Amino acid sequence: MIPENLPKGERTQLEIIGAAHRLFLANGYHGTSMRQIAEAAGIAVSGIYNHFNSKEEIFLAVLKQYHPYVRILPALASAQGDTVEAFLRNAARNMVESVEESSGFLNLLFIELVEFNGQHISSLFEEIYPQVLEVVHRFTQGRDELRPIPLPILLRAFIGLFFSYVMTELLIRRQMPADMQENALDYFIDIFLHGVLIDGRLGQEGRQEAVS
Amino acid sequence: MIPENLPKGERTQLEIIGAAHRLFLANGYHGTSMRQIAEAAGIAVSGIYNHFNSKEEIFLAVLKQYHPYVRILPALASAQGDTVEAFLRNAARNMVESVEESSGFLNLLFIELVEFNGQHISSLFEEIYPQVLEVVHRFTQGRDELRPIPLPILLRAFIGLFFSYVMTELLIRRQMPADMQENALDYFIDIFLHGVLIDGRLGQEGRQEAVS
DNA sequence: CCTACCGATCGGTAGG
DNA sequence: CCTACCGATCGGTAGG
Numbered sequence: 236m237i238p239e240n241l242p243k244g245e246r247t248q249l250e251i252i253g254a255a256h257r258l259f260l261a262n263g264y265h266g267t268s269m270r271q272i273a274e275a276a277g278i279a280v281s282g283i284y285n286h287f288n289s290k291e292e293i294f295l296a297v298l299k300q301y302h303p304y305v306r307i308l309p310a311l312a313s314a315q316g317d318t319v320e321a322f323l324r325n326a327a328r329n330m331v332e333s334v335e336e337s338s339g340f341l342n343l344l345f346i347e348l349v350e351f352n353g354q355h356i357s358s359l360f361e362e363i364y365p366q367v368l369e370v371v372h373r374f375t376q377g378r379d380e381l382r383p384i385p386l387p388i389l390l391r392a393f394i395g396l397f398f399s400y401v402m403t404e405l406l407i408r409r410q411m412p413a414d415m416q417e418n419a420l421d422y423f424i425d426i427f428l429h430g431v432l433i434d435g436r437l438g439q440e441g442r443q444e445a446v447s
Numbered sequence: 448m449i450p451e452n453l454p455k456g457e458r459t460q461l462e463i464i465g466a467a468h469r470l471f472l473a474n475g476y477h478g479t480s481m482r483q484i485a486e487a488a489g490i491a492v493s494g495i496y497n498h499f500n501s502k503e504e505i506f507l508a509v510l511k512q513y514h515p516y517v518r519i520l521p522a523l524a525s526a527q528g529d530t531v532e533a534f535l536r537n538a539a540r541n542m543v544e545s546v547e548e549s550s551g552f553l554n555l556l557f558i559e560l561v562e563f564n565g566q567h568i569s570s571l572f573e574e575i576y577p578q579v580l581e582v583v584h585r586f587t588q589g590r591d592e593l594r595p596i597p598l599p600i601l602l603r604a605f606i607g608l609f610f611s612y613v614m615t616e617l618l619i620r621r622q623m624p625a626d627m628q629e630n631a632l633d634y635f636i637d638i639f640l641h642g643v644l645i646d647g648r649l650g651q652e653g654r655q656e657a658v659s
Numbered sequence: 660c661c662t663a664c665c666g667a668t669c670g671g672t673a674g675g
Numbered sequence: 676c677c678t679a680c681c682g683a684t685c686g687g688t689a690g691g
Binding site for chain 2: 678679680681682683
């Protein structure tokens with residue numbers, strides 16, 4: 236997991252960040268002690284302070300390393316598609332997949348919102364917004380497939396599609412009825428596409444794929 | 448806020464729950480101490496233990512009192528409308544409004560997910576699901592306006608619509624560009640309605656209202 | 660990166 | 676013997 240040929244100091248730093256990440260996800264920020272982090276990283280508590288000046292600095296390093304920027308944005312940027320439909324289907328699937336792989340991103344977000352009152356969300360948004368806008372713009376300009384929806388609203392609605400799926404997944408994952416889960420993402424994308432495309436512009440391959 | 452004619456014991460209990468609720472929202476569960484709760488409730492720390500056996504028991508009481516069941520479900524249940532469109536527009540607006548009023552619900556949810564690993568979400572879902580299903584079923588049965596989407600998926604997508612709006616609102620509230628906020632909820636509802644209604648079944652009053 | 664500690668505060672409980 | 680609450684303090688742990 237952590238490269239072996241790194242200088243000892245950097246290795247330890249990554250060890251601390253990784254240990255802190257796991258503990259924060261499991262217990263939250265205030266629910267995690269410096270002693271727990273030290274033990275998980277295999278060093279003494281005071282040793283941590285050779286790499287970080289405070290507990291909060293560790294959290295910032297964790298946030299930076301497990302940023303949506305690093306996880307979800309590449310999934311969006313790598314989306315392919317000749318039509319708006321194909322692009323959005325591909326992008327949505329990629330993004331949901333990347334979150335399911337590293338399930339921590341949402342928890343980090345929740346910790347940020349609850350235990351830091353969303354202090355660090357602003358700068359995060361400023362970094363991401365222009366790049367996401369650029370990607371979406373690239374795939375929607377000069378197209379006549381979309382209903383007249385302002386691009387920022389469309390972008391927000393697309394991010395919203397992502398949250399609509401992952402939040403309902405997170406909330407009702409455990410005992411959600413089976414009929415609420417089967418092909419849910421395909422249905423969600425389908426509803427969204429029907430919502431933003433001009434009537435009749437939606438191809439058939441997506442839904443057929445989903446119900447077959 | 449707290450009725451004055453209650454027995455002293457019940458008053459104190461409500462005082463503790465209210466104080467804990469405010470503190471949990473601001474600092475999270477582990478970020479709030481029994482001393483803070485006691486001070487905010489105007490009693491000694493040990494006085495709390497005449498009403499609750501532990502800090503966690505207080506959290507459960509807070510969760511019960513500020514349950515979405517008590518806040519958002521009535522907003523959904525009271526939704527009116529002769530058509531599916533009118534009903535969904537009304538329901539979505541009511542739900543978002545009720546959350547904006549008592550902004551705490553989402554934070555309680557995040558605390559639950561992060562600091563209790565979603566332990567108490569299951570029973571919450573079991574209580575709410577049948578009632579929500581009943582409401583949505585009542586307004587969709589025998590209608591020919593909807594595209595063929597399984598009812599549980601439709602319901603999940605509707606809950607998702609709610610989360611898509613409030614999560615993007617929460618995340619980017621601070622420095623979201625103005626054009627991302629103007630009439631956003633109306634656009635969101637509009638996209639959803641286009642998504643679930645059969646082509647051509649969407650009335651015009653909603654969007655005209657939104658853009659005027 | 661360690662052992663050895665600090666001032667203070669943690670959740671919880673004693674007797675009255 | 677009850678409910679409600681007090682001042683004081685318990686054994687341990689927090690970040691530093």
